[in-house]
Amino acid sequence: MTNHNIGIIGYGGFGKFLHNAWKSLPSVEIKAIADKDENRNPGAPVTFYNSWRDLINDPAIDIVSVVTPPRTHAEIACAALDAGKHVLVEKPLAVTFRDAEKIIAARDRSGKTAAIDFMQRFNPIVEALHHLGQKNVFGKLRRVDVENYAQDSSLSDDHWFWNPDIGGGILVEHAVHFIDIVHFLTDVQPTRIDGFSASTDGRRENQVVANVVYEDGLIATHYHSFTRPGFFEDTSIRLSYDLAQIDLHGWIPLTGEIRVLVNSETEKELSKLPGFREIRTQKINEIEDESRPEGWGSDDSIENETSGTIRSGTTDYQIDKMITAKLDIGKSKAEVYQQSVRSVMTDLIKAIENSEHRLRTPLESGLLSLDVAIQATEAGRKKE
Ligand SMILES: NC(=O)c1ccc[n+]([C@@H]2O[C@H](COP(=O)([O-])OP(=O)(O)OC[C@H]3O[C@@H](n4cnc5c(N)ncnc54)[C@H](O)[C@@H]3O)[C@@H](O)[C@H]2O)c1
The missing domain is CATH 3.40.50.720 (NAD(P)-binding Rossmann-like Domain)
Structure with missing residues (x-):
């Protein structure tokens, strides 16, 4: 260099x-x-x-x-x-x-x-999810739900952040980080976009929502609120794939949980997730389907789950285990x-x-x- x-x-x-x-x-x-x-x-x-x-x-x-x-x-x-x-x-x-x-x-x-x-594209968890997504370890991404409570105490009334002509508003100034995470995790293009905003003080647009529909049946929701004291800051990002549910914590994601359906090939990839720590592994034919209570009637619609093929999001996947695990980058936010x-x-x-x-x-x-x-x-x- x-x-x-x-x-x-x-x-x-x-x-x-x-x-x-x-x-x-x-x-x-x-x-x-x-x-x-x-x-x-x-x-x-x-x-x-x-x-x-x-x-x-x-x-x-x-x-x-x-x-x-x-x-x-x-x-x-x-x-x-x-x-x-x-x-x-x-x-x-x-x-x-x-x-x-x-x-x-x-x-x-x-x-x-x-x-x-x-810079979120270089966060080790986001980076690993991008690579595993490219290898189709989780199947297709269908839902992203971002819930972000940020503090407003360091943003005085006359701060440029509140001036839409200078900052563009919360979705433009801030949510673009999270909108971009979605774009980094999948290649699909947005097809429909909607939004809402609200004010807790009648002056500033301090709560916003964007709903974005993408090709291939992905819906992302971004909720951002700049209304709370700093110690109450909280950000969660839920990613629902056909084969995995992933919850990330922190506006710079540092930890998370994953529940994922795998086969012997895709299971090997999981170790690439930062601080991957397995909590539970269940063979797919030993997991009870709790979606229907006992006595519901015919079970004919539930297809050969014991054979290793499951249908999720209208796609057939070969899987044999469900793994529940924790993720942890093991470093401070700074x-x-x-x-x-x-x-x-x-x-x-x-x-x-x-x-x-x-x-x-x-x-x-x-x-x-x-x-x-x-x-x-x-x-x-x-x-x-
Ligand atoms: N990537 C990230 O994670 C991240 C995090 C925070 C902020 N940002 C971005 O960084 C940018 C700045 O944010 P900030 O929080 O540091 O704002 P800030 O208000 O703290 O700092 C802006 C600085 O720019 C100076 N400035 C303004 N207009 C200028 C001009 N015409 N010529 C020279 N200097 C000028 C101001 O005097 C001020 O010192 C924004 O776009 C913000 O969204 C990015």
């Missing part, structure tokens, strides 16, 4: 977090910071610019990280690409579809490499978060150095999740 000099534009909460995470990466130097607020200057040895335009014109910088509020992403990212820099844009890619498309066009005309910071953003930067650098390398977080993933989030937001506002 050759040495890469990074300039970070926007040095608020997340810009600082990225600086701390990236400074220990090999072959990387954080050379410059730009923020319109001079109080954000971290001091030497980093060069500080009051204007982001000066940073993108600094010949020492080859990668620009855009960590300003969402509405500003498009102008800064396009200018940085046109100035010949590689770019990592924070999520959401933009707050309008048109602006997001402009960033993609700027990448294409500049020939530079650009990615979006969908460690996993930092590692994930390091991986995003490392992946971008691999793509800069090798044109054959396929980016894990391409701008197109940012465009797709933004499109879903905008449509759900607009649908929700029409109902108000």
Whole structure:
């Protein structure tokens, strides 16, 4: 790896977090910071610019990280690409579809490499589920249910987060992470999108829902609430596949439970799940079907479960066991978060150095999740 000099534009909460995470990466130097607020200057040895335009014109910088509020992403990212820099844009890619498309066009005309910071794609659990999903270990994904209670105590009334023109609203600013997890776990395309929003104070849209129907019978629901104190934060992600039910915990998922139907081949793959700890294994012909109470009548409709073929989601699968297990990355939220953003930067650098390398977080993933989030937001506002 050759040495890469990074300039970070926007040095608020997340810009600082990225600086701390990236400074220990090999072959990387954080050379410059730009923020319109001079109080954000971290001091030497980093060069500080009051204007982001000066940073993108600094010949020492080859990668620009855009960590300003969402509405500003498009102008800064396009200018940085046109100035010949590689770019990592924070999520959401933009707050309008048109602006997001402009960033993609700027990448294409500049020939530079650009990615979006969908760091959840590098979370070890999400990563493992992606790989096992590609091997069809769980069958098809049919339902995703995200329930996310976030805190609002650090978000003052005048914070840009509450201004839809700057942040895009909760689905655009925040839910795109989770919408993107769905897109990472399956290739199916959205076909119908709906949304709702509500306010607990009559002023701010602080509870939102997006319902997304995908090809192949997948329905995803994303509920996000920014109404509770920090100690009450809670995020659960339930993934229902034809052959597995998986519950993940934490907005950066750290632990989970899985109940999965396997055969001898697919069982081997489960050990790739982080901290996989088997709790119970049952042979399929020894599991009682409790869906019908005793005395219900004819059992003819329940097909040859003892022979190893089961039908789920109208697909026949060969399975012989049900395994119940726990998952645990075994690291703190801060460690996993930092590692994930390091991986995003490392992946971008691999793509800069090798044109054959396929980016894990391409701008197109940012465009797709933004499109879903905008449509759900607009649908929700029409109902108000
Ligand atoms: N990937 C993630 O997990 C993650 C997590 C948190 C935030 N984010 C994203 O990072 C971005 C920033 O969020 P934040 O929480 O750090 O916000 P913040 O308000 O804490 O920081 C934004 C900074 O940008 C500066 N700024 C604003 N406009 C500017 C301009 N035109 N030129 C130069 N500086 C400017 C502000 O002075 C401020 O210091 C947002 O897009 C947010 O969604 C991503």
